[in-house]
Amino acid sequence: MINFSQRLVKRHKLLLALLASGLLAGCASQLDVNQQQLDLAQFVDSSQIATQLTGASEVNWWQQLQSAQLDQLVDDALTMNHDLKTSQLELQSAFARLGAQRAAYLPQGDLAASANRASIDSNITRQSSGVVDLDWQLDLFGRITALVDAANAGALSQAQQLRALQVEVVSSVVKGYVSFQGNLQKQRIIELQIEALRQSIDVLKARVEEGVASELDLNRTYAQLKQQQALLPAISYAQYRDLSTLAVLTGRLASDIQIVNDEQVFSLPFKVQLQKASDAMALRPDISSALYQFSQAYSLSVAASKALLPEISLSSFAGVLSVGNNRLDNSVKQWQVAPRIEWSLLSYPALLAQRDAQQYLSEAAYSAYQSQVLKALSESELSLQLLVKQSEQLNFADARYNYANKAFKQAEAMYQEGQIPYLELLDARQDVLIAQENAVDSTIASLQAKVSAYQAFNGRWSYELVNL
Template sequence: MSERNGKRGALKSAGVAMLLVVLAGCSVTAPHGALPQPDSDTLNRLSSVAIQPGAQGAHAELRWWEALNDAQLDRLVERALQSNQDLAAAALRLDAQMARLDVARDQRRPQGGLSGNLNLSREQTAGSGLEVRRQESVSLGLSADWQLDLFGRIRAAIARAEAQLNYQQYSHEAVLAEVVNGVVKTYTQLSGTQRQLGVLEQQLSSLQESVATLRLRYEEGVATPLELYRAQALQHEYLARRPLLEEAAAGYRETLATLVGLTSDQLQLQLLSVALPTADSLSPVFNDPSHALMRSPELLQAQARVEQAMALSDGAKAALYPDISVSGVIGWLSASSLDLGDAREQLGVAPRLQWSLLNLSALKAGLNAAQFEEQAVLAEYEQTLLTVLNQADRSIQTWAARTQRLEQTGRRHQFARQAFEQAQARYEEGVLPYIEFLDAQRDLLESEDALVGVQTEWLNAYAEVYGAFPGNWVDALKQS
């Protein structure tokens, strides 16, 4: 009889083992869509327009703002990398997600610890008001529960935590690129605005002389009221420009101070003495434009969101299968007194299987929802890819257009200067009237104001190109 029972037990154990093997062999990974790839022709075209430098150019790409030869700007970028609060917050979120990943990975090991239990009870015997039975028990030991991740629940949770870690890492890179790019663009805009204010003061001085001269000529009967009124209207037009430029400068100063972790009154800058680069002295350089483009933090963030959605789909698929775990306890149990010296050893191991068969339809609906969400995130990734490619294309075209405009505006300024020099010489010879000399001076100042504005836009376009191809220089900053 005992032999028959032993055989039955062996058969049951073998059956359970076979069932576990079959279940473990089931596919628990949800089907995933392929990650959209960039159009090869577009990628090759964007890469072909970028300069392929040597070793010196590679360094210029990694610290591209140093090509502006502005030590003050270099110091501001370094301070922003050290003191910007958005950058510090992104780094802390990255550290927090690293800790969450450790928590997820820890679920692969047995869970449990020291446990104890004390039970004191009194029981009165039925039919007797005097007899009281007292029961005492105490237990102390170690208990553990180990989930056998046969169907990938824990693996899906770990994959999701890893994807979230990647997302936080790329978010940190995105903030890094935004801070550096923001410092360069805001600094150049502030510098350009301060230069325009300087040119405006020269224009106002010139107009003041013109108005004074025309008033005197009008009183002498040589000039007409129309000439005087037009000069005064132009003078007030320039006066109205001053508060606008001052307001813009204050806004740029505030933004720049925030980026570098200071208040506006703490930001001390010397801007008018900085020499702006010329069109032939500055050009973006890239060693590997394709890598720099495809390593865009914005694109990598979208890829991390796809990885999260895939992990959620895998977790929803694993939820369709049983949850199998093994629980165990080792310790001492005293059932008659509180004296552990009389306790007996306690050792037990028990398998546990949970399968939500009654909720199977809801679990399948959850899987369908996760897969639809994954398809939506894939579509968002493709949209982000198109945005990144189009922004890179636009930044290159903008750089080329603004370079041409800078060249033409520079020529205009050159001719305006030559015209002013001719007018000055003719005025000193007594051939040219004073009012025409002031007109030539005013035209020179207007061309200089236009040149400063175009130079500022041109430098912003230079920063936008590196903002569209951020992969290489952001990686270098992250590792430094």
């Protein structure tokens, strides 16, 4: 289905061409984020990742399970999760800082009014004044614009981090729900086996007293009973662990969350389909966040370079001064406009060092962006490989259970006819139990592999979460 090694050389060349295009940004005053995302989408198209999954839209993919409980848990998590609330507040703070940075385009200043009364050698004097003081730094060389671009990129990066956290929360809720329902199924299987073994023990006790069966058969049956009973505490703990995970994700305590048995999640068709794999990859929030962080570092590098140029500003003030009273009566008007140019020539060594430091940080952010793209591609390939592996294992597990169940029914009939001893019947029952538990585990693993695939290809559906 997927042959990663056959495409590795081709993808490596395409990826180098894609990432090398970011180096051309050094000639521009601002990084073209949209072009970078478009180049990445074209690269994903060329690499033909997940082309076999092309189909229906993946938006709200968890609704394929048709579980009202799961849908409610996802909604609760998106509205009540405390980590999401924290990230949302941090995003609001980032946009507030962006607003503060944009205000640097406008004149800055203050309004002051004062009055004083003094006595020198019994001679009392009074004075009052009112002043408007303004300072306007002209952005002739683009330093303020670069700082605004950096603040904007930082806010957008924070927005992408929030979206990445939403992906993690939704995926964890679905995985936790599937795990909980799977543990309920395993508990039911174990309880059925315990009941069957107890019935067998009652029959064997009577047969031992009649001399038809041996103590060995009875003791082996007791041993299997205790083995199954020993599994129940672990299953109960696993269920509580899943409940606790879901409770934290939805901002509650484990005692406040109630989930009932929902067997249909294992019987309904649940397919992994992507409307457009290139968008699902190129729009991933972790890649977008790394790209915006690179854009932020690049803009700060531009601002550090602009700091080497002169700063031109206009300073002015206007006010009134009244001598002899504290009520601004009989005041004298005064004003002043003063253009000013400042060039920190004596600070050039420090400014050059700061520019170099920021350029290194820009290169580091670009390297981090490259790394994130590679990690995302690797994660997507691994998720597809896992999807194939779990699908194959599920088929084998189901076939194993069917054969084990047939063998048990045959052993049961042969035992009734006296063709095999009771211990062989116990072995056949143990085989079908193990096979049934393995089939449930494989079903859970297959569902969670599909969730992991949606988690890896999250670009489109995670954008829809922002509009919920």
